[in-house]
Amino acid sequence: MRILWFAWFRTRVGAAEEAVTLPAEIRDVRGLVDWLRTRSPGHAAALADDAAIRVAVNQTYVKFDHPVTDGDEVALFPPVTGG
Amino acid sequence: MRILWFAWFRTRVGAAEEAVTLPAEIRDVRGLVDWLRTRSPGHAAALADDAAIRVAVNQTYVKFDHPVTDGDEVALFPPVTGG
Amino acid sequence: MSGPSVDAGKLVVVRVQHEDFDVGAEIAALTQGRPAIGGVTSFLGLVRDIHGDARVGAMTLEHFPGMTERELARISDEAHARWPLEATLIVHRVGRLEPGDRIVLCAAASAHRQAAFDACAFLIDFLKTRAPFWKLEATDGGERWVEARASDDAAAARWQGPETRS
């Protein structure tokens, strides 16, 4: 699975992109976020607050109950501030 | 008194501007409009409908109860359609 | 990155002209030297080729020189009194225009997006019901003076307070 990080999620994680092998027991975004938090203190800091996490699977916004599979591209980022 | 006509009031009256001597008994816009209607069939046609008459005394919108004197410039025109 | 903001003062631009205008240049002139401006909402009015059920070939815009500029300034001043604006602009053309031609540009610049939107809508709504302009259309059926629309009165009435009732 390809993970993309943007804005201050990227600076806390220390990478714009990661390739991860999704554990078989993880079936949805909720599970993915919880698992990613365990990867490093930076990951935990980026994902500290559920309310501040936006998720796009294959470039489309999804909620935490959305299913994920190892072939997905999952982007994680804070609330947007363009315009 | 200087009377200015605009848009289809102008075409019905047949003049953009008239110089009139205000009869002494006319004190307000209401009286002026009623008197102007008697000047010609064109004047009567232009001023046929009170609701379609807009009045500016010295370039400021006024209502029918506004006083007028012989030194005023009074513009009469239909509802505006700019923009 | 230091020192106080330079307050360039509130800007009110009102113009009535025969010539066309450049939308980008007008808006750039409005914002130049005013770094507190976060957004500019503008409305550009164009001559349509259809009015009601008639094709419009051209139109002639007549106005009341002097009073027009006064009314546009009054409408602009009231927008500044109602919203926290840095600058406003109203440019309106007169004379002969053809379908697709620019007629009017209203713009409101503010630190705040909602103020810019509301003030710009206010400017065009009041211009349409108070500024002394009249349109004479040339259609297939001949020349006709455009009639005022009840929907324009209703749009202006949205903003109506005691200070704007005539």
Next chain:
Amino acid sequence: MSGPSVDAGKLVVVRVQHEDFDVGAEIAALTQGRPAIGGVTSFLGLVRDIHGDARVGAMTLEHFPGMTERELARISDEAHARWPLEATLIVHRVGRLEPGDRIVLCAAASAHRQAAFDACAFLIDFLKTRAPFWKLEATDGGERWVEARASDDAAAARWQGPETRS
């Protein structure tokens, strides 16, 4: 003055770019060949020199290439579905910008003024809450990521129907 109107079709323009844009040229391109358009409402967003209580020297706009364009197209399509529009435009810059620089231009063109205003407000409100852009500001106190504002969520919520809830 005769013959049917040429229907040029609905126009949807979405661009993300480093370069500056020309507001007048963008709006002229939107209305060119569409004589049914009576009005164009546009919103131009600029970099302010003050954000909260800090002076801003410059900012860098980051985005999610690919998804950004998809979201902007989605927002545009929804505006066309909601209002009778002839054309819409969203141009957004990325990269390093300084106070006074243009950031974004949204525009909606319609036969009807109110539709143009509502659709333009909708475009910028949704862009601000859904399009994946992020601002990194350089202030006197160092670099900081701009925080999302509750007022932007509230502005977008005005338009919220079932089809726009994520």
